[in-house]
Amino acid sequence: MATSNPQPRPNRTFYIDVPVIKGISLTFRPKNTQNADRNASKVKVASLQPLQTSKSVNQLINRKRGRDDDEKNAKDAPQKRRQLQQVEKKPIQKLKADTAVPPKASNVITKDAPVKKPIVKKAPQPLWTRVGVDFTRQEVEDRIMLREFTLRFNSCLGIKRNILEKLEDFGTFDDVVAKAILLSMIETIKADSPSDERRLLNEFVGKVRGRGMSFYDILCHLQQLRHKTGLNIPNLVNDLKVEPHTINADALIPVMLGLIDDLLQTRAVRSELDKFKTEMADVRKGYYAAVKEEKERWAGIRVPMMEEKKKGGPSYDAEKWKKKFEAAKAKHDANEHAIKFDYVKNQAAIAPRYTPLVDKEGRTYYIHTPSTRKPPAKSSRDEFMKWTWFVAVWGKLPEDAKRIDIPSDVKKDEEGWWGFGEAAECELLAKWIQFKAEEAEETERAASSKNSSDDDSSELTEEEEDGDEDGDARVADSKRLVAALLDFADVLRYADDTLGK
Numbered sequence: 436m437a438t439s440n441p442q443p444r445p446n447r448t449f450y451i452d453v454p455v456i457k458g459i460s461l462t463f464r465p466k467n468t469q470n471a472d473r474n475a476s477k478v479k480v481a482s483l484q485p486l487q488t489s490k491s492v493n494q495l496i497n498r499k500r501g502r503d504d505d506e507k508n509a510k511d512a513p514q515k516r517r518q519l520q521q522v523e524k525k526p527i528q529k530l531k532a533d534t535a536v537p538p539k540a541s542n543v544i545t546k547d548a549p550v551k552k553p554i555v556k557k558a559p560q561p562l563w564t565r566v567g568v569d570f571t572r573q574e575v576e577d578r579i580m581l582r583e584f585t586l587r588f589n590s591c592l593g594i595k596r597n598i599l600e601k602l603e604d605f606g607t608f609d610d611v612v613a614k615a616i617l618l619s620m621i622e623t624i625k626a627d628s629p630s631d632e633r634r635l636l637n638e639f640v641g642k643v644r645g646r647g648m649s650f651y652d653i654l655c656h657l658q659q660l661r662h663k664t665g666l667n668i669p670n671l672v673n674d675l676k677v678e679p680h681t682i683n684a685d686a687l688i689p690v691m692l693g694l695i696d697d698l699l700q701t702r703a704v705r706s707e708l709d710k711f712k713t714e715m716a717d718v719r720k721g722y723y724a725a726v727k728e729e730k731e732r733w734a735g736i737r738v739p740m741m742e743e744k745k746k747g748g749p750s751y752d753a754e755k756w757k758k759k760f761e762a763a764k765a766k767h768d769a770n771e772h773a774i775k776f777d778y779v780k781n782q783a784a785i786a787p788r789y790t791p792l793v794d795k796e797g798r799t800y801y802i803h804t805p806s807t808r809k810p811p812a813k814s815s816r817d818e819f820m821k822w823t824w825f826v827a828v829w830g831k832l833p834e835d836a837k838r839i840d841i842p843s844d845v846k847k848d849e850e851g852w853w854g855f856g857e858a859a860e861c862e863l864l865a866k867w868i869q870f871k872a873e874e875a876e877e878t879e880r881a882a883s884s885k886n887s888s889d890d891d892s893s894e895l896t897e898e899e900e901d902g903d904e905d906g907d908a909r910v911a912d913s914k915r916l917v918a919a920l921l922d923f924a925d926v927l928r929y930a931d932d933t934l935g936k
Contacts, residue, residue, distance in 0.1 A: 558870050561863035563832055564840040566819045566852040570605070572829055575852070576791075577688050578605050579801055579822070583789035584695055585616060586804050591703040592619040600808050603823045610650075613684035617653075618643060620694045624666070627701045632664045650686055651679035657690055667693040710785045718785065722778040729774060733767040769932040775925040780805045792916040794868055795875055795909055798830030802919045810930035816856045824930065825856035826864070826923060858927040865920040872913035 568575060582602040585594055594616060601612045618640055625636040639656055642648060648656075654671050661668040669689050674682065698704050740760055743751070783789075783804040792800045803823040811821050819825055832839065832847050841847065855861050 556870070558835055558874075559863050559866040560837045561855065561860050561867055562838040562840060562857075563836050564819070564854050564856075565842060565845055566827065566854040567842070568605075568852055572852075574685075575605065575822075575827075576801075577692060578602070578608070579803070579827075580695075580789070581616075581688060581691055582823075583804055586807075587784065587786065587789065588698070588704055588707055591623055591698075591701070591707060592616075594619050596807060600806075603806055603808065603821060605822050606820075608684045608688065610684045613650075613687045614643060614653075616691060617687055617694075620691060620698060623701060623703060624694065624697050626703065628664075632666075635660060635663055649679060650682045650684060651675070654682065654686060654690075667696045669693050707785075708787055711787050714785050715782075718778070718781045721781075722774065725774045725777075726771070729767070729770050733763075736763050736767075768928075772925055772929040772932055775922065776805060776929040779922050779926055792919060793912065794916060795871060795913065796830070796833070798828055800916060800920075801827040801829075802923050803827075805926050810933050813934060816930075819854040819856060824927070825854045826861060826920065828853040828855070856927070858924040858931065861920050861924040861927065865917045865924070868913055868920070869917050872910060876910065 570578075582599075585592060585599060585602065589599065598612050598615050601609055621636055621640055625633050625640075628636060639660060642656065643653065654674055657668055658671045658675065660666060661670070671690075674686055699708075740756070740763070744756055789804070792802070794800070806821075806823045810816075811824060815821055816824050829850065829852055831850050832841075832853070839847070845851070855864050
């Protein structure tokens, strides 16, 4: 179909190669070849001119075509290069139903190809040493709790230092120690008691101090105070059924632990508890300042010594320099241990309470407040005679434990006390706990991801939410336990430094 307004095409020149006839030349210049028939009458015939030879005409045409091709190639060159860089995509061939899919080369295992084994992390192995005691677990825990409370709130109780030091000897509970602590507690409680209770307490204190009362008589008076006052004194009826001469100072320990609840309600003890909020920041600030000062002091010594070593020279003596450097480094380490010892002691002095720590398998760890005494001899520490100088653990031996020091007559699967009294062993114990916590966390994560993939539901049940909270609590407990063990390792290093002087 013809358009209503056809666009005219540009004039074109046609060259016709005809036999040479001198004096004749035909040239046609139609404006539109599409309408050539329609406009045939309008074709103009140029005047006859002599024809050029066909050879010269062909040369002109070839030159013109060559220039056009060069320009076209120059324009199309970048596009061709891009096309060559593209990788040809082969058509996907559909496999027939009976055609087996060839395995990938990476999955094919040959006899010569080595099999890469997964890397298995090995758990650290601390030395588990069995501690033999003549007390039950409850008796040991009572002594630990009594010592920790009196150390923490001695500013209210006013107990003499020599009495506090004797509390570390769990094997004996001295009569003087028992009466001194009991009377200090009663005096502190009496300050906040009503007038009628204060009168009864004054009478009791006077009788104990005025004449030599046996522990049987003391228990009888305490049983009367239990009924006449509101003090948290346990029922002592069964204790009074035995022969009077068989009752010793140990019978007062349950009474003292009961009076702790009354002491926590007094104004003096509550003001001590408030110190944790106000003084803990100052304790940490002082610790970090002391650490910074010691590092700067050590840098001032270390840098010149390293420059001396690097410079060398004829007067440089390697052996002399090594001994000098080791002595300076040992002093720096001892200073850092002393700073950490003071920090742990000051932190325990204002802590709200003492709480044993538990690992994920149920073992209980008792990490004591640093002693006020001078560190004991190494021999007594190795024999675990001083409870405040080793980490006491109650529970069963771990199944993966490989380093064990246990008597031949004791079964490995029985619960009992285990001791860690060396700094290196405490650090290994901390690493073992951290390893176990990470291992349990990975196992729980793998199980939760498997359950989530099997269950399309995105909402968590109450049991799953409680499980997540319990897992977070276990991780936090493990971190606290690891930090406490590392702090106690520094306390033991301080003891080693002190004994080495």
